[in-house]
Amino acid sequence: MQPFASQVSFSxxxxxxxxxxxxxxxxxxxxxxxxxxxxDRIMREEGDRLVYQVYPVALPxxxxxxxxxxxxxxxxxxxxxxxxxxxxxxxxxxxxxxYLGLAGRGYLVLQLEDGTIDKVLMExxxxxxxxxNWAHRTCNVGDEPFIFxxxxxxxxxxxxxxxxxxxxxxLLVDRGGQPTLVPNPRYGQG
Amino acid sequence: MQPFASQVSFSxxxxxxxxxxxxxxxxxxxxxxxxxxxxDRIMREEGDRLVYQVYPVALPxxxxxxxxxxxxxxxxxxxxxxxxxxxxxxxxxxxxxxYLGLAGRGYLVLQLEDGTIDKVLMExxxxxxxxxNWAHRTCNVGDEPFIFxxxxxxxxxxxxxxxxxxxxxxLLVDRGGQPTLVPNPRYGQG
Numbered sequence: 001m002q003p004f005a006s007q008v009s010f011s012x013x014x015x016x017x018x019x020x021x022x023x024x025x026x027x028x029x030x031x032x033x034x035x036x037x038x039x040d041r042i043m044r045e046e047g048d049r050l051v052y053q054v055y056p057v058a059l060p061x062x063x064x065x066x067x068x069x070x071x072x073x074x075x076x077x078x079x080x081x082x083x084x085x086x087x088x089x090x091x092x093x094x095x096x097x098x099y100l101g102l103a104g105r106g107y108l109v110l111q112l113e114d115g116t117i118d119k120v121l122m123e124x125x126x127x128x129x130x131x132x133n134w135a136h137r138t139c140n141v142g143d144e145p146f147i148f149x150x151x152x153x154x155x156x157x158x159x160x161x162x163x164x165x166x167x168x169x170x171l172l173v174d175r176g177g178q179p180t181l182v183p184n185p186r187y188g189q190g
Numbered sequence: 191m192q193p194f195a196s197q198v199s200f201s202x203x204x205x206x207x208x209x210x211x212x213x214x215x216x217x218x219x220x221x222x223x224x225x226x227x228x229x230d231r232i233m234r235e236e237g238d239r240l241v242y243q244v245y246p247v248a249l250p251x252x253x254x255x256x257x258x259x260x261x262x263x264x265x266x267x268x269x270x271x272x273x274x275x276x277x278x279x280x281x282x283x284x285x286x287x288x289y290l291g292l293a294g295r296g297y298l299v300l301q302l303e304d305g306t307i308d309k310v311l312m313e314x315x316x317x318x319x320x321x322x323n324w325a326h327r328t329c330n331v332g333d334e335p336f337i338f339x340x341x342x343x344x345x346x347x348x349x350x351x352x353x354x355x356x357x358x359x360x361l362l363v364d365r366g367g368q369p370t371l372v373p374n375p376r377y378g379q380g
Contacts, residue, residue, distance in 0.1 A: 001321035003300050003308045008290065008315045010200075015317070057317060064284035064322045066256075066341060094254035098341050100198065100290070110193045118193050125198045127205070127247060127339075131191035132254045149317075151256060151288050151341035 006057050010102045010124075013072035013147035019058035024051050026078070029086060032164075034171050034184065035079030042078060050074060051083050065154025073106060073138055073146040080173045084109075087137025087168060091157025097130040097150060099138075104146035107172055107179060110134040113162075115169040115188075117181060122148060135163055139172040141179045196247045200292045200314075203262035203337035209248035214241050216268070219276060222354075224361050224374065225269030232268060240264060241273050255344025263296060263328055263336040270363045274299075277327025277358060281347025287320040287340055289328075294336035297362055297369060300324040303352075305359040305378075307371060312338060325353055329362045331369045 006015050026042060026049045033039045042049065056069040076083045087109070090097075099108060101122040108120040108128045112135075120128045122138070128148075130136045140146035166188050170181040196205050215238045216229070223229045232239065246259040266273045277299070280287075289298060291312040298310040298318045302325075310318045312328070318338075320326045330336035356378050360371040 003298070003310050003319060003321060003324060005310045005312070005316050005318045008317050010315055057319070059319070064282070064286055064343065066286045066288045066319075066343065068288045068317060068341075092254070096254055096256045096344070098256045098258045100339060108193070120193050120195045122195070125200055126195050127198050127258060128195045129193060129247070129249070129256075131193060134193060149290060151258075153254070153256065153343050154286070 008070060008149060013055065013070040013102065013145065015055035015057060015070055019056040022054040022056070024086065025049060026051060032086065032167065033078040034081050034173070038079040049076065052085055059154065061154055061157070063155040066151055067154050068149065068151040070102070070147060070149050071138065073140045075140050075143050075145065077174065080175070082139040082141050082172050082174065082179065084139040084172065085137050086160055087135055087163045089135045089159040089162055090152070091159045092155060094132040095153045095156035096132050097136065097152035099128040099130070100149040101126040101128070102147045102149055104140065104144045105142035106138050106140045106146035109137045109139060109168065109172055111168050117168070117170045119172070119181060135168070137168065139179070198260060198339060203245065203260040203292065203335065205245040205247060205260055209246040212244040212246070214276065215239060216241060222276065222357070223268040224271050224363070228269040239266065242275055249344065251344055251347070253345040256341055257344050258339065258341040260292070260337060260339050261328065263330045265330050265333050265335065267364065270365070272329040272331050272362050272364065272369065274329040274362065275327050276350055277325055277353045279325045279349040279352055280342070281349045282345060284322040285343045285346035286322050287326065287342035289318040289320070290339040291316040291318070292337045292339055294330060294334040295332035296328050296330045296336035299327045299329060299358065299362055301358050307358065307360045309362070309371060325358070327358065329369070331362070
């Protein structure tokens with residue numbers, strides 16, 4: 001493979017050239033937000049919001065490669081819950097990941113399979129580490145797009161299904177202006 | 191392992207907290223620069239310049255981890271050859287690496303073991319990819335510190351010895367203000 005470069009805009013998160021851009025709308029995250037009545041109201045009255053986009057650099061998902069992308073997580077809430085990514089484990093659970101904050105302000109929320117939760121604040125310049133075995137999701141707690149760069153091993157694989165089925169044990173909500181983890185009543189209900 | 195964060199300054203390259211900072215001075219690179227008379231003159235008359243520093247995030251060098259660091263490569267030349275890093279292969283040759291330019295302007299210079307050379311211009315926001323099997327070195331072609339973030343697989347290992355012994359087949363020099371690759375007459379002489 002020949003060396004190459006992509007250009008990352010730190011202000012917009014756009015990567016050029018990029019692989020196929022992933023767009024996640026509210027309809028892609030049915031059942032993930034706590035306040036289902038508010039979710040339904042937004043879908044009905046405001047339409048199917050764009051929650052986040054992922055710009056990947058096109059690379060083979062093979063051992064030895066270092067995959068990388070940007071994520072642009074738009075500000076907003078569903079009820080008092082912050083806009084978030086779906087979140088996933090790596091198929092190979094021992095594969096880690098590093099995030100580098102480029103713009104905006106968010107939390108990396110992490111979970112072990114036993115339900116242990118942790119969170120890490122990310123601002124521009126924050127290198128946040130997802131150690132082996134932690135599922136990872138990000139939440140935008142600011143008023144601007146939360147944008148970060150990510151790099152992870154080429155053979156990690158993505159396991160979205162476990163989170164889609166079981167959820168995160170805790171969810172990040174606004175409690176009087178403070179981002180606060182609260183128990184997810186639907187956690188583990190499949 | 192618990193999740194954690196480090197703060198990266200995009201303007202200075204400093205990471206806090208970091209592991210042990212690596213400093214490379216001209217004396218660490220004896221024999222790597224083309225113009226040995228000028229190298230000797232600088233060492234004698236100007237002293238042992240700081241060429242670059244590496245701020246690593248402290249992580250175990252194990253499969254699955256994603257190691258990351260910043261490099262701060264100071265501007266300067268030895269004769270008409272730009273300040274550069276020593277350069278290395280990965281011990282596991284198939285391990286790739288991604289660089290993200292943060293400040294300044296430089297070239298990533300890459301080499302396969304058959305002597306094939308390539309180069310990639312890096313500016314702020316450039317995500318430059320080191321594919322499997324390429325030795326990699328950076329050169330500062332600007333007037334400011336050239337600063338970049340790097341991420342690579344935890345089991346890559348570093349093979350500096352092959353480059354220390356054989357060198358790069360080509361070196362990056364200033365030809366009338368243009369960064370230009372020229373043959374290295376000492377390449378492969380061990």
